Amino acid sequence: MNLNLLINSLKERWLSTLAFTGGLLLYCWTIVAIMPMMFTGIAASEWEKFMSKFPKELLSLLAGGGIDVTQLLTVEGFISLELFSLWWIIIVGGFAISLAMGIVAKDTNEGTMELLMSYPLKRETIIITRFLSSSIILAFLAFFTVYATYLISTFNDIPLTFSGLTIVGLYGWLFFEVILLFTLFLTIILKEGGGATLISFTFFLSSHILNALADLHKTIDKISFLSIFKYYNPVQYLLEKKIDLTHLNIFLVIIISLFTLSVLIYRKRDISTL
Amino acid sequence: MVQKTNNYVIKTEKLTKYYGKAKGIEDLSLFVEQGEVFGFLGPNGSGKTTTIRLLMGLLFPTRGNSFVFGLNTVTESLAIRERVGYLPGDVHLYPHMTGKSLLNYLANFKPHKKPVLMNQLLERLNIDLSKKIKEYSKGNKQKIAIVAALMHDPDLLILDEPTSGLDPVMQREFYNIVKEFKERGKAVFLSSHIMSEIEKNCQRVGIIQKGKLLTIENVEALSQKKVRYADIIFRTQIPLEIFNLDNVKLLEQHNQSLRLSVKGDINLLLRVLANYEIEEMSLTPSSIEDTFFEYYQKEA
Numbered sequence: 055m056n057l058n059l060l061i062n063s064l065k066e067r068w069l070s071t072l073a074f075t076g077g078l079l080l081y082c083w084t085i086v087a088i089m090p091m092m093f094t095g096i097a098a099s100e101w102e103k104f105m106s107k108f109p110k111e112l113l114s115l116l117a118g119g120g121i122d123v124t125q126l127l128t129v130e131g132f133i134s135l136e137l138f139s140l141w142w143i144i145i146v147g148g149f150a151i152s153l154a155m156g157i158v159a160k161d162t163n164e165g166t167m168e169l170l171m172s173y174p175l176k177r178e179t180i181i182i183t184r185f186l187s188s189s190i191i192l193a194f195l196a197f198f199t200v201y202a203t204y205l206i207s208t209f210n211d212i213p214l215t216f217s218g219l220t221i222v223g224l225y226g227w228l229f230f231e232v233i234l235l236f237t238l239f240l241t242i243i244l245k246e247g248g249g250a251t252l253i254s255f256t257f258f259l260s261s262h263i264l265n266a267l268a269d270l271h272k273t274i275d276k277i278s279f280l281s282i283f284k285y286y287n288p289v290q291y292l293l294e295k296k297i298d299l300t301h302l303n304i305f306l307v308i309i310i311s312l313f314t315l316s317v318l319i320y321r322k323r324d325i326s327t328l
Numbered sequence: 329m330v331q332k333t334n335n336y337v338i339k340t341e342k343l344t345k346y347y348g349k350a351k352g353i354e355d356l357s358l359f360v361e362q363g364e365v366f367g368f369l370g371p372n373g374s375g376k377t378t379t380i381r382l383l384m385g386l387l388f389p390t391r392g393n394s395f396v397f398g399l400n401t402v403t404e405s406l407a408i409r410e411r412v413g414y415l416p417g418d419v420h421l422y423p424h425m426t427g428k429s430l431l432n433y434l435a436n437f438k439p440h441k442k443p444v445l446m447n448q449l450l451e452r453l454n455i456d457l458s459k460k461i462k463e464y465s466k467g468n469k470q471k472i473a474i475v476a477a478l479m480h481d482p483d484l485l486i487l488d489e490p491t492s493g494l495d496p497v498m499q500r501e502f503y504n505i506v507k508e509f510k511e512r513g514k515a516v517f518l519s520s521h522i523m524s525e526i527e528k529n530c531q532r533v534g535i536i537q538k539g540k541l542l543t544i545e546n547v548e549a550l551s552q553k554k555v556r557y558a559d560i561i562f563r564t565q566i567p568l569e570i571f572n573l574d575n576v577k578l579l580e581q582h583n584q585s586l587r588l589s590v591k592g593d594i595n596l597l598l599r600v601l602a603n604y605e606i607e608e609m610s611l612t613p614s615s616i617e618d619t620f621f622e623y624y625q626k627e628a
């Protein structure tokens with residue numbers, strides 16, 4: 055790890071991180087603000103009747119796997135559906151992809167990697183340091199979102215627990231780390247950024263679709279274990295308020311594997327193009 | 329088993345790099361000594377930058393070995409880069425940083441060495457550091473890259489096309505700085521495709537073409553092998569057979585006017601010419617460039 059590189063990497067990203075922080079705050083506020091309206095004057099039976107008018111596939115796609123429409127009338131179900139299960143992952147996941155570009159692909163594409171590598175820095179030091187700076191930013195965004203949600207909901211007398219939200223924050227962060235490392239791995243394998251972004255985005259979108267449709271078709275359900283969304287269930291974390299060790303282990307195995315492979319491959323890479 | 333060597337600042341042994349099937353360099357062996365400015369001359373795409381990147385540990389060789397300060401460029405490149413100032417051929421800097429913040433950022437990558445020459449270099453190269461990099465001209469970006477490479481007072485300078493984008497005044501100042509490095513016993517590896525730069529500033533020159541090192545010569549010795557052009561107008565018609573000399577080639581003939589190329593020693597030709605009446609004669613001041621192309625033609 056190189057402190058000079060770490061500080062510079064964080065400095066480079068502070069403006070965009072600030073913009074995302076502001077955006078997430080506004081989004082949390084909006085979702086928490088409309089929440090009370092959902093729980094006043096709507097009977098569960100009316101709600102179910104209303105929701106039955108929509109195709110199941112559409113509801114599954116919008117809600118993500120593991121969420122029942124009736125759960126929308128619970129605080130945990132609503133906040134998960136509207137914030138944590140999909141849209142949060144898309145918003146911060148998109149930022150994680152751009153952070154992954156900044157680890158090695160951007161410097162390689164712009165020719166500044168040669169300048170950086172003319173100083174006493176190992177290839178693996180660059181990856182590890184930049185990965186660390188990206189992880190700090192993603193952890194900040196993940197925990198900022200859940201604690202902002204906690205504070206706003208507390209002010210509005212909405213019963214969301216601190217421990218439940220902290221666990222959501224932890225799994226959200228791990229999910230962002232998977233997106234970051236998967237994209238980083240692709241940039242190293244493909245030796246460029248554009249294709250890696252596209253493949254990464256397509257992969258996570260397909261993963262969501264696979265998980266969302268698993269409840270509807272048996273065949274899809276059989277292969278739904280391949281979807282990373284299968285191991286991320288914010289409603290469960292908010293309700294049970296405890297860490298799911300299976301989910302945690304799967305995330306950790308993926309993160310450690312992708313990180314190790316990325317470092318091992320990059321340390322043998324030439325710094326240049328022909 | 330290849331032995332480490334401590335005798336040379338740079339030493340390569342059959343250094344080879346392939347990019348897939350494409351050849352970068354092949355079997356390149358050379359050395360550079362302490363206190364020497366070594367010129368590395370070749371056209372674009374000849375393998376100069378590949379060689380330099382191998383020396384810096386940016387590329388991994390396909391086969392062969394290279395050492396800088398006796399250290400292996402593959403396994404000990406970190407220790408090498410502590411002592412080397414490197415100026416890339418294609419300078420890319422961080423566009424959103426100011427000149428000052430960039431140099432401070434880069435200076436901190438060598439925490440054990442202070443950028444002792446930074447202020448002196450900034451003054452001599454006349455750079456304003458307050459602007460953002462993206463606002464600088466190509467020449468000013470080059471100057472900042474030069475300061476970045478030299479500010480830690482490195483023991484070896486590896487310079488790839490260093491004067492690219494610099495105006496003539498700055499080129500002269502830059503070579504004065506290089507000369508001072510040499511006088512203080514530092515070694516310089518200077519790659520260029522501009523022959524006059526090499527001729528003026530280097531002691532030895534390696535000529536590379538299509539990834540192969542054609543020759544290494546003392547610049548002085550190479551000058552003695554120069555190709556000169558002799559333009560002669562004779563008063564009378566003369567037999568052309570007199571020019572059947574080993575180092576003389578008849579290039580053009582128009583009545584009594586001739587253009588000859590003479591490689592190396594000119595005295596043999598002058599002795600032949602002494603037997604004939606000459607109206608006018610001129611010898612074009614030759615450069616190492618002609619010799620350079622002579623090598624190319626020979627290889628081709």
